[in-house]
Amino acid sequence: MTGPRDLNAQIESLVNRLRRRQVVGSWSVSLETALLLRQVVSVARWNQVNVLINLVKDVGGKLVMAQPRELAVGNIVRRVLRLIRDVYNSEVSNSNTNLTSTSEEVEDDDKDYEDDNVIKSPPQKSKTYDLQSYSGPGSIISSSFFSSSASMINLLGDGSVSGKEASLDYDRKCYNLKPTIISELQELINELENMYVNIADQAMEHIHSNEIIMTVGKSRTVEMFLKTAAKKRKFSIVVAETSPKYLGHEMALSLSQAGIDTTVISDSAIFAVMSRVNKVIMGTHAVLANGGLISVSGTQMVATAAKHHSTPVVVCTGLYKLSPLYPYDEDSFNDLVAPDPVMSFDEGELIDKVTILNPYYDYVSPELVSLFITNTGGHPPSYLYRLINENYDPEDTVI
Amino acid sequence: MPIAAIESLVELIKHSKATTLSEFMESLKDASQKLKSSVRNSISLSAGADLFLRFVTRTSHDVTNFEACKEHLMNSGKVLVEKAVAVRHKIAELGVQFIKDDATILIHSYSRVVMLLLQQAAAHKIRFNVYVTESRPTSLGIKSAKILCKAGIPATIILDTAVGYVIDKVDAVFVGAEGVVENGGLINAIGTYQLAVVAKAANKPFYAVIESYKFVRLFPLNQYDLPTHTSDLLAFPDLESRCYQESQIGENSEQNIKEEDYDVENFVARNPTVDYTPPEYITLLCTDLGVLTPSGVSDELIKLYL
Structure with missing residues (x-):
């Protein structure tokens, strides 16, 4: 990626690959997006942060348009935008002693902040979003409280940063922010690369000996999660085959090769088997802001059956899949793909007489999910709005 | 206010x-x-x-x-x-996304921000119909329906008792609010709670549209926990003492049941004007701070009052 090639050519290339579905899967898509945006930040010429923000939005917009179903692209673009804003804000608050919120930082000399010091030491606020150094919910509450100051009070105040004023604010000239932003971006990329390990590390807390666990579809996150648990615990897995793509078969094969006791069931047996299952653990394609899932079709059925039997549903997902969008219209996030796997073309005579629909995704409402396991720990669906406030800026929701 | x-x-x-x-x-x-x-x-x-x-x-x-x-x-x-x-205006702009083309919306009573949202949706060339509850005793639903029809949005007034009858035709319910309490529940014109219960039973999304300056620091546990509740609201008539009088007077007992108890003004005055809708009935709240889940409200309040 870091060759001397023209930036535009790189953007075009990713756009085309997204469009042709040559890069698929939330994880690879978001990694590619993050790498490209790092390139954009480092190659582009800018001396004002709002120029950079517009540039990133512009590139991000192209990528999102290229493949609107891959919500992860938009999520990464928003993360990067938020990161730029945070670096800038902490720079401004460091150099501006008049702001009220900086009262504790002001104790030092002003001059210190003008030096390279700023670049070397990562800005205070960005630590909140550095998910590697997550240190429990307490820290997040206090720092997010500080960073965004109370937003209701913005109604009254002209002192604090509020909606529109903030966007006008980004036009100060900054020459020394680039290295900070790039190092923060690198951390985001590292986070993406370590994603699976971070989630899998929590496996021991959730899987106990002799449990029967059901899963659906094929998810790399869940695969790692289960394999990590299998190193120490003995448990059995029931995999729903997930027709018509039969992703469950691949999943089952991979799990059984790791020495886990695996059973494949047909999708129609999900409800019947559910009464014996202790826990459902599954992956997802995207998580919406209310805690709803966009996930491979068949998930809704598993989740509803689990609800009926009061079986807990645990969803393993990286934070990059968390989208600040709401399910305004459940169908708008869905995809109707080729009907070939449902009924192959050889079936000749019948094929003319019936309409075959093959929706790729299901929308699962948040009431059906018990817990999300992300790389920052376990969260109930009702907590997701806070993760969203921490990771995205409300101004970036529409790219 | x-x-x-x-x-x-x-x-x-x-x-x-x-x-x-x-x-x-x-x-x-x-x-x-x-x-x-x-x-x-x-x-x-x-x-x-x-x-x-x-x-x-x-x-x-x-x-x-x-x-x-x-x-x-x-x-x-x-x-x-x-x-x-x-x-x-900001809220209306945000809320428009929740109205789909060819939808049927149910609203309750009159709320400026809901009116604005619907007018905005019409301005975005979304075609939809609106059922408005009459919402007794204020009957503000009539005012809403007039405004909507004037704005070119087909609106029909339904009786408050007809909510269950129409709910299957409805795609989404929108209400405003007098206040949003700490757990994300609503305080709104009487009838909102029963609307929410019916919507939940029929699996229809129930959206609340509110300005953030209406967030209040209250944590009602039930209807009777509201500051508006007084003991004379919906009090039962004291028939015992009246029976005693009746037995004294004897045969004239039927005339003795106070006719004025059944006058509309009298019993309306003894009825509550607002009710409390618990957060589990609310799908999402559309506010100027963005779209929030009910649990997000407490976070905003904590940010302010911590």
Whole structure:
């Protein structure tokens, strides 16, 4: 990626690959997006942060348009935008002693902040979003409280940063922010690369000996999660085959090769088997802001059956899949793909007489999910709005 | 109402002759107490007054000069009053996304922000129909229907008792609110709760549309926990003592049942005007702070009052 090639050519290339579905899967898509945006930040010429923000939005917009179903692209673009804003804000608050919120930082000399010091030491606020150094919910509450100051009070105040004023604010000239932003971006990329390990590390807390666990579809996150648990615990897995793509078969094969006791069931047996299952653990394609899932079709059925039997549903997902969008219209996030796997073309005579629909995704409402396991720990669906406030800026929701 | 509360407090600041900060704060607190006790339904009013008082406390910590502080407060009060309209437009803009083309919407009573949202949706060339509940006893639903029809949105008034009848035809329910309480529940014109229960039973999304200055620091556990509830609301008639009288008088007992108990004005006066909708019935809240889940409300309140 870091060759001397023209930036535009790189953007075009990713756009085309997204469009042709040559890069698929939330994880690879978001990694590619993050790498490209790092390139954009480092190659582009800018001396004002709002120029950079517009540039990133512009590139991000192209990528999102290229493949609107891959919500992860938009999520990464928003993360990067938020990161730029945070670096800038902490720079401004460091150099501006008049702001009220900086009262504790002001104790030092002003001059210190003008030096390279700023670049070397990562800005205070960005630590909140550095998910590697997550240190429990307490820290997040206090720092997010500080960073965004109370937003209701913005109604009254002209002192604090509020909606529109903030966007006008980004036009100060900054020459020394680039290295900070790039190092923060690198951390985001590292986070993406370590994603699976971070989630899998929590496996021991959730899987106990002799449990029967059901899963659906094929998810790399869940695969790692289960394999990590299998190193120490003995448990059995029931995999729903997930027709018509039969992703469950691949999943089952991979799990059984790791020495886990695996059973494949047909999708129609999900409800019947559910009464014996202790826990459902599954992956997802995207998580919406209310805690709803966009996930491979068949998930809704598993989740509803689990609800009926009061079986807990645990969803393993990286934070990059968390989208600040709401399910305004459940169908708008869905995809109707080729009907070939449902009924192959050889079936000749019948094929003319019936309409075959093959929706790729299901929308699962948040009431059906018990817990999300992300790389920052376990969260109930009702907590997701806070993760969203921490990771995205409300101004970036529409790219 | 919350805006009016803030306006009157600003007016108080303008005329305040207090010389120390604590005296000043005391007078503000007194005034807001007086405001709250002067009306029967103080919920939205106390939201505004509390918000402003909180802001005063905050500013008094930041600004050292007393006169400058007063000046600052007066300005911000004015800013808020000006912003109130802009805020509603912002909410409408956000909420439009929830209305699909060819949808049927059910709304309750009259709410400025819901009206604006629907008009905005019509301006975005979304075609939809609206059922409006009559919402007795205020019958403000009639006003809503008139406004909507004038804006070119087909609106039909339904009786409050007909909600269950139409709910299957409805795609989404929208309500405004007098106040949003700490757990994300709503306080709104009577009938909202039953609307929410019916919507939940029919699996229809129930959206609340509100300005963030209506967030109140209340945590009602049930209907009777509201500050608007008094013991004479919906009290049962004391038939025992009346029976006693009847037996004394004897045969004339039927005439003795007080006819005035059944006069419309009389029993309406003994009925509640607002009810509380618990958060589990609310799908999403559409506010100027963005779209929130009910649990997000407490976070905003904590940010403010922590």
